[in-house]
Amino acid sequence: MTTIRDIAKAAEVSVATVSRVLNNNGYVHVDTRARVLKIIKEFNYRPNAVARSLYKKQSNTIALILPDITNPFFPELAKAVEDALNLYGYTLMLCNSDERPLKEREYVEILKQKYVDGVILVSHTLAPEDLERLGLPVVIVDRNVHGKIPTVLSNNIGGARRGTRFLKEKGYKVIAHLRGPENIVTSNERYQGYLDVVADESWFHEGLTAVGNYNMKESVTATKELITKYPEIDAIFSGNDVMGVGAVKAVQEMGKQIPDDIGIIGFDGITLGEMIYPELTTIAQPIYEMGVLAARMLIKLIENKPLNTTFYEFPIKLIERKTTR
Amino acid sequence: MTTIRDIAKAAEVSVATVSRVLNNNGYVHVDTRARVLKIIKEFNYRPNAVARSLYKKQSNTIALILPDITNPFFPELAKAVEDALNLYGYTLMLCNSDERPLKEREYVEILKQKYVDGVILVSHTLAPEDLERLGLPVVIVDRNVHGKIPTVLSNNIGGARRGTRFLKEKGYKVIAHLRGPENIVTSNERYQGYLDVVADESWFHEGLTAVGNYNMKESVTATKELITKYPEIDAIFSGNDVMGVGAVKAVQEMGKQIPDDIGIIGFDGITLGEMIYPELTTIAQPIYEMGVLAARMLIKLIENKPLNTTFYEFPIKLIERKTTR
DNA sequence: TTGAAAGCGCTACCAT
């Protein structure tokens, strides 16, 4: 490996000078500068990032902690984050927490040991107090934590209302809801939005909501039970697209027609919704933009630049596809 | 931040001794050891990984370079790799190459600067020579590169034959093929396997193969064109599941019945295949196992342990679901 | 069994 000393020697200057041209700071004569640059190129020299990190206490890498990259929502977010990070010269560490608080905590410790500069946290299990004590810049995506931690999310309640209302407008009469885990904010908000729209309907009762825990398998089962038990159901507002896709599958397996017998609308706007037949109508969050913004905010935080807003809520968008009439 | 010196001071020993107990090597008296450990716990001290890296020239992190985490095959692999890595105390760097040779190359340079210990490369654009010059332990997944680089893959030709033959056995008469990109080994091998089985059939001609480039959109278009142009087609062997899912969608959009009018079989065994209706019959690779093995091999390589095999080919498995009769 | 000190490769301060 060639080091800064080798370059200094070859260019007949001190390491200090080489460091100066490397970092573009401090005075250095144009000629020496040129000479050093030439040698650097000749040797194809690249400064050692670890040595640099040790001194500067930062690593130009940030971590993305999420429950499970296998859940189709997260790769889309991860892609956005990576793209944005790259633009600013940062590198991405991927951490699956498996929703386990312990693993999440351990990860944070390891990250600190590695001088990781900051963390983007999606759907964490850490309490706000824990987060604030983290000793690491953090931005949260997709979970509304009540604290001073910068947060990026979308209008869940509004989106849920919009989706449910849309179903009504389309003439569906009895709208069921597939909800996510009970301990997750987005899930509760979406449920709330649904309630806001339907709670006063004559046909409404609590049995119309079933828990699908944001995953396919449970959603398929839940949907079948729901429809079997309450055959009057003719529409489903699903708390996320994954469950929505599960509902589509369940309904098809039961031999019913979509969107005529049953209309379905999801939430998230992941590409999975476009991969199935019929394509899933959904309340879309701007996932990519959210990821990019989170990355940008984190970088600002890291570089001690001011944040205009510490809390950003994106509007949602109704994408009408084929699972609604 | 508390450092090794703080611990040394508090425990009234030298940093050398602390280092010894930290790393469990060299002689240290049981009592001093206990004392040091106690102080470490008291201070909740964690050694600085960067300083360690600088000295040892390794970082306990490995990188996974893949084309695009958004493609549903890769998250499953990434999950496996991460799980395995964690077991051995390694951490995962995620790098999307976007199939761009330049980005891939830049990444490798950055990784070297960071003392990343090794790389798992999926579907790279680097030539074997480049790889060998990399100066970094590498294992390749899913691409058969002819070199001495350790490789993990599955039996693509055999799998393709098996899948195509299966379609014949089920009584399908005219079998088309949706193939992947022409410059990718797995894609060519799967094509070859298809040819091996059908090339001598009276109905066979080259027009029955269409390029879907391993992605959904193109596969939908390609499938529709194929079926429109050659209405006698009654089965499709798809080079991967993503295209298979695309084919299912295309066929349904055309109003044909699966599996009666048209049978479809995919390749890969990703969970996406189970999310659609009807569920996709497929030639499954053991993706998780492949990821785990790749990680293990890489770690052995890094730790200079002997590798029993430098080339590992997994058997495939036919999973019969609902897109074939 | 323990400690002193060199050194990993770099940055930044203080001189000159």
Next chain:
DNA sequence: ATGGTAGCGCTTTCAA
């Protein structure tokens, strides 16, 4: 405009 050098936090000789 340039150089010398301390120091980032750790590991590992070498001596004691």
